[in-house]
Amino acid sequence: SYELTQPPSVSVSPGQTASITCSGDKLGDKYVCWYQQKPGQSPVLVIYQDTKRPSGIPERFSGSNSGNTATLTISGTQAMEEADYYCQAWASGTGVFGGGTKLTVL
């Protein structure tokens, strides 16, 4: 079965740029989505089709996908962005999530 791998944790200072990676075999051939989940809340879509932002998501969220790695980038990271982030793709008609990355803003 297809697997997506994320680092368990990433730390960033306020105002700096955070990058969260997601790796999978030939991931660049698939569309990747990213979800933000804060404690006790449902996930929220922040990036879809590798690079697109849903309405209401700040411009500081961006995405890329090439080769075997997709990346979520948060520019000028704010304290409110401290959360768990999950990448997700479709493989053979089934959904696959990465294991999640805890972003700490300190």
Add this chain to the structure above:
Amino acid sequence: EVQLVESGGGLVQPGGSLRLSCAASRFTFSNYWMSWVRQAPGKGLEWVANIKPDGSEIHYVDSVKGRFFISRDNAKNSLYLQMNSLRVEDTAVYFCVRQDWGSWAFDIWGQGTVGIVSS
């Protein structure tokens, strides 16, 4: 506001069954693929199953095949998940999720319902 509201969670013994429901509102439910996604306590997200708008195509994660059954009633704007032969490892929050029409991104999530499998 577009909304998904789950219900039906609870405590059940191993080997037992639960039927989850999801009520959709303020969008044309019959136009969308729908999914169930679960999250075990302290763990990550796991996609469970999805169903085509007309119900003619269904997919499951391997770990639930033959035990869980997804269905929908477009006339009632409702999605269901029948969970049989439940195992302790099925304990999770179960989210009802809409797949965006064009991108298949999970664009609308319910608040989740908790299913606990324990003796």
